[in-house]
Amino acid sequence: MTNQTFLPSPTVSAFHLGPLTIHFYALCIIAGIGVAIWLGSRRWIARGGRPGQVMDVCLWAVPGGIIGGRLYHVITDPELYFLPGRNPWNAFAIWDGGLGIWGAIALGCVGAWIGCRRAGVSLIAFLDAVAPGVIFAQALGRWGNWFNNELYGDPTTLPWKLQIHQMDQGAGTAATDASGHAIILGYYQPTFLYESLWCLVVGLALLALDRRYKLGAGAVFACYAAGYTAGRFVFELMRSDYANLIFGLRVNTWVAGLICLAAATAFMLLRTRPRSTAFLPTAGPTGAPKTQHSRTDTGV
Structure with missing residues (x-):
């Protein structure tokens, strides 16, 4: 047999605890949410916020993000669920994969807006605080695609090809085949890994830029959006899994390109503005003057 190097993929994507089926995809998403809340909380306190406020806002933002991500996926790929022979109830099977980041960010921001209004804090400051954690969460979430054996590119013979x-x-x-061996479809570009590593690089760059330059209100989130979508645009061009097309390009390729341009423009306009602080200019969360809650910004 000819020796060849490749990146293996798991043959198991879930395990059972009594009547419960635990999917590794879900565990990766949960781990990412935990990292985002932990890092976002540290950065939030550095901006003058109180401990626990990020968690309070995330109780609105996270469900909104999950619902939005699934809605985007189902709306852009309805034939996977609603054509004859398909099971429409599978549209709710999030554990099988299929969360569109664009819908997740959109409805996640709506949830964050609701949470911030209830807490009396600045939405812009919240988004700037959690942006690096969010992209680290995306880096972790991509490993859920590895467990599901999805999100790959064209066939390849590269040493790091993905089985x-x-x-x-x-x-x-x-x-499995008749002999009980796992069926191998082929070896492909590991685009899930490329995107995960890119998210890690962008997250570290956000922390470094924000620490050094004290970016203006909204600029950290805009930089996150521009950085992530720049990479996503390239990775979408590499992917070979099923997707709907517009003028020969995947829908997500168009979305990534347009968001990247808009976010880059926003970053250039916002980067020199005064830095955002946690509480609204007029009052803190209980109506107290904002100065009662101000803290030294450590640039975490």
Whole structure:
């Protein structure tokens, strides 16, 4: 047999605890949310916020993000669920994969706006505080695609090619042949890994830029959006999994390109503005003057 190097993929995407089926995709998403809340809380306190406020806002933002991400996926790929022979109830099966980041950010921001209004704090300051944690969460979340054997590019012979199995997501295992061996579909570009590493680089760059230059209100979030979508545009061009097309390009390629241009423009306009602080200019969360809650900005 000819020796060849490749990146293996799991043949198991879930495990069972009694009647419960635990999907690794969900665990990766949960781990990412935990990292985003932890780092966002540290940065929030550095901007004058109180401990626990990020968690309070995330109780609105996280469900909104999950709902928005799934809605975007189902709306842009309805044929996966609503054509004859398809099961419409699978539209709710988030554990099988399929969360569109654009919908997640959009409705996540709506949830954050609601949470910030209830807490009497600045939405812009909140978004700037959590942006680096959010992209680290995306880096972790991409490993859920690895467990599901999805999000890959064209076939390749590169040493770091990704082995992809035919998965039965309902069973949480790879399909097997007559001999009981996992069925291998082929070897492909590991675009899930490229995107995960890119998210890690962008997150570290955000922390470094914000620490050094004290970016203006809204600039950190704009930089996050521009940085992530620049990479996503390239990775979408590499992917070979199913997607709807517009003028020969994947829908997400168009979305990533347009958001990147808009976010880059916003960053250039916002980067020299005064830095955002946690509480609204007129009052803190209980109506007290904002100065009662101000803290030294450490640039975390």
